[in-house]
Amino acid sequence: MRTPSLRALSISTVVAFCVSLSLVFFYAPIEAEEGFLQKIFYLHVPLAIVALCGFVIGGLFAIAHLRTGDQRWDLRSYVAIHMSLIFGVGVLLTGSIWARASWGHWWVWDEPTLVSFLIVFLLYATYQPLRFAIEDPERQGRYASVFAITAGAFVPLNFIAVRLSASYVHPRVLGATSNLPSSMALTFLVSLAAMALLFATLCSYELAAKRTRILLKVRSRTLGFR
Amino acid sequence: MSPTAHAPVGEHGLQEPHARTGPTSHVPVGTAKVVRALVRKELLVELRTLESVPGMALFAVTTFVVFHFALNQNTVSGQEAAGILWVTLLFAAMLGVNRLFVADADQGGFDGFLLAPVDRTALLFAKALALLCYLLVLELVAVPAFGLLLLGPPLGQALPGLLAPLALGDLGVAAIGTLVAALAVRTRARDLLGPLLALPLLVPIVIGCARASAPLLASAHPGGPALRWIATLALYDLVFGLIAYAVFDFLLED
Numbered sequence A: 001m002r003t004p005s006l007r008a009l010s011i012s013t014v015v016a017f018c019v020s021l022s023l024v025f026f027y028a029p030i031e032a033e034e035g036f037l038q039k040i041f042y043l044h045v046p047l048a049i050v051a052l053c054g055f056v057i058g059g060l061f062a063i064a065h066l067r068t069g070d071q072r073w074d075l076r077s078y079v080a081i082h083m084s085l086i087f088g089v090g091v092l093l094t095g096s097i098w099a100r101a102s103w104g105h106w107w108v109w110d111e112p113t114l115v116s117f118l119i120v121f122l123l124y125a126t127y128q129p130l131r132f133a134i135e136d137p138e139r140q141g142r143y144a145s146v147f148a149i150t151a152g153a154f155v156p157l158n159f160i161a162v163r164l165s166a167s168y169v170h171p172r173v174l175g176a177t178s179n180l181p182s183s184m185a186l187t188f189l190v191s192l193a194a195m196a197l198l199f200a201t202l203c204s205y206e207l208a209a210k211r212t213r214i215l216l217k218v219r220s221r222t223l224g225f226r
Numbered sequence B: 001m002s003p004t005a006h007a008p009v010g011e012h013g014l015q016e017p018h019a020r021t022g023p024t025s026h027v028p029v030g031t032a033k034v035v036r037a038l039v040r041k042e043l044l045v046e047l048r049t050l051e052s053v054p055g056m057a058l059f060a061v062t063t064f065v066v067f068h069f070a071l072n073q074n075t076v077s078g079q080e081a082a083g084i085l086w087v088t089l090l091f092a093a094m095l096g097v098n099r100l101f102v103a104d105a106d107q108g109g110f111d112g113f114l115l116a117p118v119d120r121t122a123l124l125f126a127k128a129l130a131l132l133c134y135l136l137v138l139e140l141v142a143v144p145a146f147g148l149l150l151l152g153p154p155l156g157q158a159l160p161g162l163l164a165p166l167a168l169g170d171l172g173v174a175a176i177g178t179l180v181a182a183l184a185v186r187t188r189a190r191d192l193l194g195p196l197l198a199l200p201l202l203v204p205i206v207i208g209c210a211r212a213s214a215p216l217l218a219s220a221h222p223g224g225p226a227l228r229w230i231a232t233l234a235l236y237d238l239v240f241g242l243i244a245y246a247v248f249d250f251l252l253e254d
Helices: A003-027 A035-067 A073-102 A112-124 A128-130 A137-163 A182-222 B031-049 B051-069 B077-101 B102-106 B109-115 B123-150 B155-184 B189-213 B227-251
Strands: none
Touching: A003 A035, A003 A182, A035 A073, A035 A112, A035 A137, A035 A182, A073 A112, A073 A128, A073 A182, A112 A137, A112 B189, A128 A137, A128 B189, A137 B155, A137 B189, A137 B227, B031 B077, B031 B123, B031 B155, B051 B077, B051 B123, B077 B102, B077 B123, B077 B155, B077 B189, B102 B109, B123 B155, B155 B189, B155 B227, B189 B227
């Protein structure tokens, strides 16, 4: 029942990635100051945006879980946060590479967005240790949801606080789509859409795998296997 | 829980024809009253066992000594002083946070509380207030000790301005610490998870407090506290107080 939507999602993700990568390499102009290396922007920023949205969406699912008591929301919340964590590793890696290429250091504290992302990442890195340190499955879901809501609300707050703390901010040439040339903005938006599709596809795969495993467990129990 | 109309329960069932509305009709106890009783219990337990506060204070003083040797400096000032003060207070606070719910989880305090027909949020308020008291006592020891051991410029002139960041920092640590302690206490690795969960959540507090108190501790031209940071701290405290209030009930639902 799940396969057609999974297949459609997978195919559209592949198509979107082909389009976005060809736009990145053949359509978007080479940036004057940073040259070819600036193209990592089309990977790094969509990754970061999707990961942060995934964290917040995990919090929203957690609210739905606590309000309805439906375990499926907890599963969705878990999958969204798990996938965002994996994307988060990508964000930190690509961010480091970009910082090294344009400022000469693997890590720069003056870049508030990168620093806040690290703090958020460190917080979410405790999600799984917290979750799996609780044995009772019902309580596990409930506590994980409380964590997901708290951390989801912390994401924007932390960004505000760290942004305030930066004494000076690097000239943010590429900060917003508004001051990008239109060809770059188009490429960026397509990359963002492709990354969001990838996130959705991977989440659906993980959800499908988890549902199947639960189903298998239930079936084998009813059939008398242990 | 409510008795049926035909079978009045309790010793006074026969004397009171309206037993159904008698002993079981609990007028909801005011939350303020419950909070007061719980805070009293917390402080009494702490006074009798002295489990948290002396340890926290001792830890803070020892950490100042460690900082003296680690930095190889006799006096510190400015941003450095603010950083040392806040890191020390934060880590000392973590000791109290880690122990905050341990007795309730291990010795049935949660069960006892859940059996009482009272608002569950009262426990959050009571624990946060108790933690706030611990932090105040900690600072009564740690701030003078810091002035004595490490701080270059005299503490007296900085102290009035330090009160606001200290108070707001305490409020934030109390709110976040209580929430995190409740989250971590019923896990297997609670001593590990408590600080791991709390430290990232407390980073904005550290930013605000350290920035607000740095100009006060400067050796030359000490200024007033940075109002922008005081406002940020107050806002963060408020938001996290509300979040803790919103989600705390779910941690007690067993």
